[in-house]
Every structure is written in structure tokens, then in C-alpha cells.
Amino acid sequence: MATSLPTLLKILADPTRLRLLGLLAREELAVGELARAVAMSQSRVSNHLKVLREARLLDERREGAHVLVQLARGAALPDDLWAAIESRLAAVEGRADDLTRLEAVLDERRKKSRAFFDRVAPEWDAVGSAFEHGSARWRALACLVAPGLVVADVGCGTGYMARALVRVVERVIAIDHSAAMLARAKENLAGHAAQVEFRQGELDRLPLADGEVDAIFASLVLHHVPDLFAALRDMRRALKPGGRLVVTDLLPHKEAWMGEAMADLKLGLDATELKSRAEKAGFVDVAVDRLDDAYVVEAPGGRRAALPLFLIHARVPQNAANDAARGLPASLRTNPDRP
Ligand SMILES: C[S@@+](CC[C@H](N)C(=O)[O-])C[C@H]1O[C@@H](n2cnc3c(N)ncnc32)[C@H](O)[C@@H]1O
Structure with a gap:
């Protein structure tokens, strides 16, 4: 059942939840990454995520040992309502610092990817040529x-x-x-x-x-x-x-x-x-x-x-x-x- 409007507005009235949703709208993140981006403990972030999850405002998927979370748009959070919120996120206290820390989190992902390809570059042609691409x-x-x-x-x-x-x-x-x-x-x-x-x-x-x-x-x-x-x-x-x-x-x-x-x-x-x-x-x-x-x-x-x-x-x-x-x-x- 869709979350009622009064419940939804009550959930969105919490500034931390707004900050979390704002980050998840930008990029799908693991709970640990999200905690680093908002500079809060993982357990505190998890509590907020539980509320958001119950209101069907999140999509989750497991990738190996990680659970990745992103904003669920559609029935629970209508696009027009989210657009109105998103256009005002800059005014939420802590948002600017969140974005700076998010950049650092994403930079770690970039570094990890770069380090992997730097390491495998010498063998990549030999390994990669065995991969099939069909007609892609x-x-x-x-x-x-x-x-x-x-x-x-x-x-x-x-x-x-x-x-x-x-x-x-x-x-x-x-x-x-x-x-x-x-x-x-x-x-x-x-x-x-x-x-x-x-x-x-x-x-x-x-x-x-x-x-x-x-x-x-x-x-x-x-x-x-x-x-x-x-x-x-x-x-x-x-x-x-x-x-x-x-x-x-x-x-x-x-x-x-x-x-x-x-x-x-x-x-x-x-x-x-x-x-x-x-x-x-x-x-x-x-x-x-x-x-x-x-x-x-x-x-x-x-x-x-x-x-x-x-x-x-x-x-x-x-x-x-x-x-x-x-x-x-x-x-x-x-x-x-x-x-
Ligand atoms: C060296 S093969 C090149 C085949 C192909 N185009 C390729 O790139 O591998 C030359 C082909 O052109 C054909 N050919 C040669 N002279 C031709 C002509 N006057 N009219 C039509 N086909 C001709 C031959 O029968 C042969 O199949």
C-alpha cells in the first residue's frame, strides 16, 4: 500500500533523511559510503534507512558483500514532489559538506578502478581478447x-x-x-x-x-x-x-x-x-x-x-x-x- 501523504511529509520533515535521499538521488551507494558522506555512524544511518525503506522510498540490491541503496522514484515518491524537494536541497543544512564528502567517496571508487586497470594493463589484451562481445x-x-x-x-x-x-x-x-x-x-x-x-x-x-x-x-x-x-x-x-x-x-x-x-x-x-x-x-x-x-x-x-x-x-x-x-x-x- 502506498504511504499516505501525511506520513510521507512527516518522514521527509527530518533533515537527515532529506540529506540521505539527496545523496541517493545522485548515486547508488553502500551503507558505509553513505555514512561517510554524511559523516555519521553507520548505525544511525541504518536507522534512517529503515524508515525510508518502510515507506518504500528506497531501492536496494545486493552486490557481493555489499547492499547498495538508491532513491526509489515513482509510486511512493511522485516525480513532481521529488523535483520540488530537489530544487530546494541546497538550502538544507549540511548539504554542501555532504556533496564534498560524497566526491571523496566517489574518488575512492575511481582510485580502486584505476589501480585495478593499472595492474592488469600488461595482460589485458591477452585476457580481453578472449572475451566475446557478440556484435556489440x-x-x-x-x-x-x-x-x-x-x-x-x-x-x-x-x-x-x-x-x-x-x-x-x-x-x-x-x-x-x-x-x-x-x-x-x-x-x-x-x-x-x-x-x-x-x-x-x-x-x-x-x-x-x-x-x-x-x-x-x-x-x-x-x-x-x-x-x-x-x-x-x-x-x-x-x-x-x-x-x-x-x-x-x-x-x-x-x-x-x-x-x-x-x-x-x-x-x-x-x-x-x-x-x-x-x-x-x-x-x-x-x-x-x-x-x-x-x-x-x-x-x-x-x-x-x-x-x-x-x-x-x-x-x-x-x-x-x-x-x-x-x-x-x-x-x-x-x-x-x-x-
Ligand atoms: C582479392 S579478391 C578481394 C575480395 C574481397 N573484396 C576482399 O576484400 O577480401 C578479388 C575479388 O574480385 C573479383 N573480381 C576481380 N575482377 C573482377 C571484375 N572485373 N568484376 C567483378 N569481380 C572481379 C574476384 O573474383 C575476387 O573474388
Whole structure:
């Protein structure tokens, strides 16, 4: 049964109880911490807590050896009544000192946490890497991504990129010219069947409608492509106005064996040259980053080669007027009627 208003007001008329409630509204505290914050004996604090508990003004939970207490809002203590009290707490005698001592109590918690992590830091990566997070980190990243995105992973191979993308976007269209690679990608993405569509096709004749996708990822595929400009132009065609292109690939290198062993048409790509081709194909805001990561491959004879990587990201202009202003040929202009 809810505490009657006269009883409630009588309970709240005690300044110590008001001070305790004021602290518990700030943070959940153990009884010992609360006693230190109000500079009173634990037994005196416990007596007051008993009264507050009986009036259902507290929530309690056990954590190991400690009982943690916090203010219970809702039925017993209506929000509007608490708001009126809270706005006047500063005038309660002892409140300022309580807050200073509370800070010291919380500081002890901080010190304890800091000391723990200082101690375990050297082993943390080894210990922490065994902890599973499911898709929690991906879901966190997904909050930065606009909802409802449809993206294409072109030259998807066995679906490395698509497996990452599928966790953060609405739908992925995975495209490759090799039926066997697509079949493996399908197996690897079996758990996401509703979100991924597989299409077979060439990069310079993408099996995508005009303006079908919001973004295109081309990871480690452009060095396989015979006609780069045609591929860039077709990606531009398949992107919506404002759509994004993201390319990662190898910078020029000297591992000639990769031509034969990995069917690489080019030993890496000149990123500056690719940027200017992307601009000619109608992309804007084209940016090149050299990555710190390397693509590590095993050369014949067991030798390992670490090849430098770059990343290019670019954007399709938002509207046709922009395109015209940039002097793009009509064939490359954004269709203003496109949704
Ligand atoms: C090195 S794998 C990269 C796979 C994946 N994107 C990744 O990051 O791991 C290159 C893939 O691109 C595909 N590919 C190469 N040239 C292509 C083209 N012209 N059109 C479509 N796919 C192509 C290959 O079949 C292969 O699956």
C-alpha cells in the first residue's frame, strides 16, 4: 500500500533523511559510503534507512558483500514532489559538506578502478581478447551510420567486407564475376540471408540499376580490373545522388610473382592517378589516405611480403545543378528525377 501523504511529509520533515535521499538521488551507494558522506555512524544511518525503506522510498540490491541503496522514484515518491524537494536541497543544512564528502567517496571508487586497470594493463589484451562481445561493438558503430542504407560490395570475393557491412547497414548487394567466389560468400553469409543479395557481374558492367545503392565498397579488387575508368564510371552510375564510394587497394609494389600467382593485372595502383580518374568519372570530394596497415602475403618459398595499402573515399554530387556547375558531361550528370 502506498504511504499516505501525511506520513510521507512527516518522514521527509527530518533533515537527515532529506540529506540521505539527496545523496541517493545522485548515486547508488553502500551503507558505509553513505555514512561517510554524511559523516555519521553507520548505525544511525541504518536507522534512517529503515524508515525510508518502510515507506518504500528506497531501492536496494545486493552486490557481493555489499547492499547498495538508491532513491526509489515513482509510486511512493511522485516525480513532481521529488523535483520540488530537489530544487530546494541546497538550502538544507549540511548539504554542501555532504556533496564534498560524497566526491571523496566517489574518488575512492575511481582510485580502486584505476589501480585495478593499472595492474592488469600488461595482460589485458591477452585476457580481453578472449572475451566475446557478440556484435556489440558493431552495433555501436552502426549508430553513426544513417538508417536504411543499401550498399554494394563489388568484387566481394568470399564476403569479408560484406560480413562486416551486414552488421551496420540495412542491405548488402554482394557482386563478383566469379560464380565460385559468390558461392563461398553465400555460405559465409548464410546467417544473414534476408539482408544480403548476391549478383554475378563485371565491375565495368555492374548488375545494378542506375542510382540503386547508397554506397559502394571496392576492396582489393581494382588492381584486377582491366578498364579502371569504365569501372569508376559504372560505379558512379549505380550510386544515388550523394552516394559514397570507398576503395581500398594496394599501392604500387614489386612482388611480380603476384601477377601469375594471384592473377593481379597490376602490381598495385597509383592512388593519385586513381583519384584523378575518379574525378573525371564524376566523383567529388575525392580523398586519398595511405593506410598504416599492410596487406601481408606469402610469396613462393615461404617469404612474406607486407604490401602498402591506400584508401580512397569519394562522393557523387547531390544534384544535377552541382554536376552542371562542375562542367560534367550530360551522360554523367545526376538524374534529378531519381528518388
Ligand atoms: C582479392 S579478391 C578481394 C575480395 C574481397 N573484396 C576482399 O576484400 O577480401 C578479388 C575479388 O574480385 C573479383 N573480381 C576481380 N575482377 C573482377 C571484375 N572485373 N568484376 C567483378 N569481380 C572481379 C574476384 O573474383 C575476387 O573474388
